[in-house]
Amino acid sequence: MKRKKVSKPRPRTPRQQAWANSARFRSMGRAMMKRFNNLRRSGPKCGAHTKINGHPCQNPAMANGRCRVHGGATPKGDGWHKPVWPDANAANWNAKLARKLTDLERAAKKRARRLRSMTPEQRADHAAWQRSHKPGSTKAREAAKAYRQQEADMAATLRRVREQPMSEESRAIAARIAEIEAENAVLAARLAELDAPNPQPSDDMGIFG
Ligand SMILES: [Zn+2]
Numbered sequence: 001m002k003r004k005k006v007s008k009p010r011p012r013t014p015r016q017q018a019w020a021n022s023a024r025f026r027s028m029g030r031a032m033m034k035r036f037n038n039l040r041r042s043g044p045k046c047g048a049h050t051k052i053n054g055h056p057c058q059n060p061a062m063a064n065g066r067c068r069v070h071g072g073a074t075p076k077g078d079g080w081h082k083p084v085w086p087d088a089n090a091a092n093w094n095a096k097l098a099r100k101l102t103d104l105e106r107a108a109k110k111r112a113r114r115l116r117s118m119t120p121e122q123r124a125d126h127a128a129w130q131r132s133h134k135p136g137s138t139k140a141r142e143a144a145k146a147y148r149q150q151e152a153d154m155a156a157t158l159r160r161v162r163e164q165p166m167s168e169e170s171r172a173i174a175a176r177i178a179e180i181e182a183e184n185a186v187l188a189a190r191l192a193e194l195d196a197p198n199p200q201p202s203d204d205m206g207i208f209g
Helices: 014-021 023-042 093-116 120-132 138-163 168-195
Strands: none
Touching: 014 023, 120 138
């Protein structure tokens, strides 16, 4: 098995080691952790559904109600699910763009690997998700979602009506209809007999002979 090369971090210089051990650095770290913990305890919390256990995430939330992991840089509205390109006026625009392209390429490769390893059922689920989560504006996506929901509701209603057992009354009516149709058939046969032109006289015509 090929192993990924992991480069070891460079050892600290004595000067860096002294700074890391200093009282000032430690008090800075303590203050930061205190702030983080206070925020964690009392501040607004991220309510995103976590994949690991399905509970809300509970990390400190940003202004948008989500933590950095769950509601960070991904744009909403018209920009949802679309790549965010670097600002054209940024000083390091070239480097940012190159990094963005590399990231997108890496993500595409990862996606392709994931798709290849899927079972047909997983693949179908994935395709369904992709169909129902198209990029674009919130309005357009919500309209499409409402339409899909309506269609599903209609299909469910039709299914229910078709599967519903007949009521006692309907069954009685259906039976009566069948009876009447049978009587009709008998009468129609009798009429056809009577209308038949010139019935051949035969020996067993009784008193009509
Ligand atoms: Zn979160």
